[in-house]
Amino acid sequence: MKKELNILIIEGNHEEAVLLKESLLVISSIKFVKTLKQAIKEIQNFEFEIIFLDLELSDSTGMNTLSEVLKYAEKTTVIVFSGLEDKKVGLEAIHRGAQDYLVTGSLNSDMLSRIVNYSIKRKQGERIIKDSAMRWLSTFNAMSDSVSIIDNDGFLIEYNSATLDMFDISEKDVKTRHCWDIVHNLSEPIENCPIVRMKNSKKHESMVFQDSERWLEVSVDPICDSEGNIKGAVHVVSDITSSKQAEIELKNQFNTYYTLLQNLNGMVYNCENDNKWTMNFVSEGCFNLTGYKPEDLIQNKKIAFMDIILSEYRDIIWGEWQDQLKRQETVEMTYQIKTASGKIKWVWERGQGVFDEKGKLLNLEGYITDITERKNAEDQIARDLEVKDTLLKELYHRTKNNMQVISSMLKMQAQHSENEFIHESFKEIIHKIQAMSLVHQKLYQAEDLSRINLKEYIEDILKLLMISYNIRSELFSFKLDLKNVFVTIDSATPLGLVLNELISNVFKHSFPDNRKGKLKISMEQEESGDINIQLTDNGVGFSPGFNPEKTESMGLQTAYSLVNYQLNGSLSYKVKDGLSWFIKFNDAKNKLRV
Amino acid sequence: MKKIIILIVEDEVIIAQCLKMDMELMGFDVCDYVASGEEAIIKTKELNPDVILMDINLSGEMDGIDAAKEIINFKKIPIIFCTGYGQRELYDRAQKLNPVAFLRKPVILNEMKSHIDSIFSM
Numbered sequence: 001m002k003k004e005l006n007i008l009i010i011e012g013n014h015e016e017a018v019l020l021k022e023s024l025l026v027i028s029s030i031k032f033v034k035t036l037k038q039a040i041k042e043i044q045n046f047e048f049e050i051i052f053l054d055l056e057l058s059d060s061t062g063m064n065t066l067s068e069v070l071k072y073a074e075k076t077t078v079i080v081f082s083g084l085e086d087k088k089v090g091l092e093a094i095h096r097g098a099q100d101y102l103v104t105g106s107l108n109s110d111m112l113s114r115i116v117n118y119s120i121k122r123k124q125g126e127r128i129i130k131d132s133a134m135r136w137l138s139t140f141n142a143m144s145d146s147v148s149i150i151d152n153d154g155f156l157i158e159y160n161s162a163t164l165d166m167f168d169i170s171e172k173d174v175k176t177r178h179c180w181d182i183v184h185n186l187s188e189p190i191e192n193c194p195i196v197r198m199k200n201s202k203k204h205e206s207m208v209f210q211d212s213e214r215w216l217e218v219s220v221d222p223i224c225d226s227e228g229n230i231k232g233a234v235h236v237v238s239d240i241t242s243s244k245q246a247e248i249e250l251k252n253q254f255n256t257y258y259t260l261l262q263n264l265n266g267m268v269y270n271c272e273n274d275n276k277w278t279m280n281f282v283s284e285g286c287f288n289l290t291g292y293k294p295e296d297l298i299q300n301k302k303i304a305f306m307d308i309i310l311s312e313y314r315d316i317i318w319g320e321w322q323d324q325l326k327r328q329e330t331v332e333m334t335y336q337i338k339t340a341s342g343k344i345k346w347v348w349e350r351g352q353g354v355f356d357e358k359g360k361l362l363n364l365e366g367y368i369t370d371i372t373e374r375k376n377a378e379d380q381i382a383r384d385l386e387v388k389d390t391l392l393k394e395l396y397h398r399t400k401n402n403m404q405v406i407s408s409m410l411k412m413q414a415q416h417s418e419n420e421f422i423h424e425s426f427k428e429i430i431h432k433i434q435a436m437s438l439v440h441q442k443l444y445q446a447e448d449l450s451r452i453n454l455k456e457y458i459e460d461i462l463k464l465l466m467i468s469y470n471i472r473s474e475l476f477s478f479k480l481d482l483k484n485v486f487v488t489i490d491s492a493t494p495l496g497l498v499l500n501e502l503i504s505n506v507f508k509h510s511f512p513d514n515r516k517g518k519l520k521i522s523m524e525q526e527e528s529g530d531i532n533i534q535l536t537d538n539g540v541g542f543s544p545g546f547n548p549e550k551t552e553s554m555g556l557q558t559a560y561s562l563v564n565y566q567l568n569g570s571l572s573y574k575v576k577d578g579l580s581w582f583i584k585f586n587d588a589k590n591k592l593r594v
Numbered sequence: 595m596k597k598i599i600i601l602i603v604e605d606e607v608i609i610a611q612c613l614k615m616d617m618e619l620m621g622f623d624v625c626d627y628v629a630s631g632e633e634a635i636i637k638t639k640e641l642n643p644d645v646i647l648m649d650i651n652l653s654g655e656m657d658g659i660d661a662a663k664e665i666i667n668f669k670k671i672p673i674i675f676c677t678g679y680g681q682r683e684l685y686d687r688a689q690k691l692n693p694v695a696f697l698r699k700p701v702i703l704n705e706m707k708s709h710i711d712s713i714f715s716m
Contacts, residue, residue, distance in 0.1 A: 397651075397678065400678060401606055401609075401678070404606070404609055404699070404700065405606055405608040405609055407612075407700075408606075408608045408609045408611070408612030408613075409608055409612070411612050411615075411616075412608075412611065412612050412615055415615060415619075434700060437700075441678060441679070444678075444679060445679060445681075464700070467702050467703075467704065
């Protein structure tokens with residue numbers, strides 16, 4: 001035994017105390033007091049492991065002495081002295097909190113040592129149990145759920161403080177009312193009562209119910225004796241209002257989406273990435289789309305989705321899906337299906353793979369909708385456009401042909417005349433008709449049938465005029481610096497007539513007497529859209545005093561009119577080492593007519 | 595010297611007449627002008643021309659290339675195609691028949707003449 005035991009001996013009879021001291025001195029340090037008052041003072045100042053207490057003191061007697069000492073030494077082992085004839089007193093003292101009693105006069109050292117040791121251990125055990133009980137009680141009361149122990153009649157034997165708060169009940173009432181009265185405010189167990197069920201099943205039972213605005217969950221676990229007889233139950237009531245509300249909200253939200261999903265015009269699906277496109281889920285729109293009910297398609301019960309797809313699309317769709325799945329990208333496709341009634345429909349599908357966090361493909365999800373009407377309308381538009389293009393080309397062709405016919409008639413007519421002036425006049429008109437006819441020819445060949453490339457047009461006009469005026473390459477050199485510029489028929493036709501006039505004048509007048517000449521034509525388009533065309537020759541220019549703007553020459557007058565009025569542009573000239581013409585206009589104001 | 599005889603196949607009669615005049619002014623002999631491929635086949639058999647100036651867009655079922663194809667099946671005759679449009683597809687079809695030329699309208703007469711002359715200068 002450890003020697004450092006601190007012992008207080010409260011003993012009125014000093015002889016007994018001496019005896020005790022002799023017996024215990026080896027193992028402890030001992031303090032003696034004779035009165036309760038002194039004892040209390042010592043206890044308050046020092047924590048003793050053991051107190052030997054004589055109940056009969058000068059200032060206190062009997063059980064009162066014990067009670068007073070225990071008040072101050074709750075954690076200390078108290079051993080009471082008792083005489084041989086006072087055995088009952090000893091037992092009474094143990095009942096009231098003493099650890100043991102000693103019969104005075106029969107003490108010896110071994111016995112004392114054993115008693116002390118045993119008493120200390122017992123006290124320690126009690127303390128552990130008491131501490132543990134306190135901890136559990138604190139836990140019990142700290143719980144927000146109502147936890148109670150009920151007996152077989154449904155009365156609460158033990159309960160935590162949350163029980164009183166949850167059911168707004170007083171300490172006084174709680175033990176006098178049945179649990180169904182407390183929880184449900186009923187005079188008998190509620191239908192489906194978990195306590196009643198637990199009595200039959202002898203295992204955990206629970207129920208969820210609504211109590212005005214609260215949602216409560218009741219759980220009941222049986223408490224059985226060693227023979228398995230139910231003696232009561234642990235009754236737990238949890239307030240699950242917030243989680244229930246979240247659940248209800250989630251359910252409502254799900255219902256909203258589900259309703260939306262089921263009312264979609266197309267079909268929403270979840271399927272496997274297999275060669276049947278085995279459906280795990282399809283929305284109600286499936287019936288309108290395919291003529292099959294969702295349950296016919298799910299798990300290929302009646303038909304696999306792959307078999308609804310027209311055979312010529314199956315491999316393409318499979319390939320497209322596998323490509324996009326590798327990239328984890330969305331699939332968008334248009335293809336045809338055959339419905340239950342045999343009708344062929346155009347559908348548009350958009351879908352994607354569903355992957356887990358490791359990137360493993362789980363299944364596919366997407367949406368398929370009927371686009372037959374749209375597709376038919378598109379096809380019709382394409383056909384209409386084709387017809388329009390054909391008609392327009394025919395129109396350009398006819399116009400060009402008619403102009404050539406007129407041109408041919410004039411040419412034949414001129415042939416019959418021997419008058420040079422008539423010859424020349426007809427020739428000029430034929431040139432103009434050719435320039436106009438060329439616009440239609442170019443339009444016929446143009447990709448969008450609405451605009452022509454001025455570069456090609458100018459080159460062709462120049463070529464025709466060279467032939468017509470029999471321009472020999474050894475006498476004339478040309479330099480063309482023409483950018484690709486596209487204009488509408490509204491600009492091309494008047495511009496063609498102007499260029500025809502200006503180039504013809506160069507060939508007719510600028511280089512008399514077969515002198516050698518140069519003609520440079522350049523064209524560019526500014527960012528503003530303004531088109532600049534410049535014709536420069538190194539010929540004789542204008543004769544002195546000649547003002548082309550005021551000339552009576554019909555050709556030049558027409559050229560000015562066409563540029564100013566029809567092209568909304570400007571025509572200017574400069575005479576220096578020959579003649580330069582400057583044409584500036586903008587085609588942007590002209591709307592595309594086709 | 596015997597004049598070169600030309601058959602003109604052109605569906606616009608005025609243009610055909612004008613072309614006839616131009617050809618004659620250049621010293622050729624135009625035996626006839628017809629508006630369809632079918633007539634061209636008949637006239638080739640009947641008039642035995644030396645050269646055919648063949649428009650491609652014609653009235654009737656056949657176009658100029660189809661007509662030329664039939665003609666060269668029975669008579670090896672030089673053919674000059676004339677068309678308003680230089681479409682690649684027409685050009686490719688025409689080239690299979692190995693024509694003397696494939697000219698765009700409006701036809702440059704000097705060019706036409708030099709092609710015809712080249713056939714018979716050898």
